Amino acid sequence: MEANRLTITGLVVDVGARRVSPAGIPQQRISIEHRSRQVEAGIPREARCRIDVKIAGEELGTIARALNVGQRVGIEGFLTKSGFKGEGILVHATRIQVLDDTSHHE
DSSP, rough: OOOOOEEEEEEEEEEEOOOHHHHHHHHEEEEEEEEEEETTTTEEEEEEEEEEEEESSSSHHHHHOOOOOTOEEEEEEEEOOOTTTTEEEEEEEEEEEEEEEEOOOO
């Protein structure tokens, strides 16, 4: 089996609506913005990206329902294509950890 694991931290920038799949599995999407300093070819550089995360199941869904924009989270999961046409990538979360709560509650 090929390796497919991702670990990333970032700020929650969007929390989508909770839905239920035809199979009855609760699902939700969030978007996170990641910023870090990395070293490439011996040279420091800034790494930035915005990435969509799919959250499925009751256990992770409980965590997802409590997420707010501005919270710093750690995500572990695997990558798949995004959408039917496969344009872009989507992280399917297998673990979510709230790292701090600096969000702005409304």
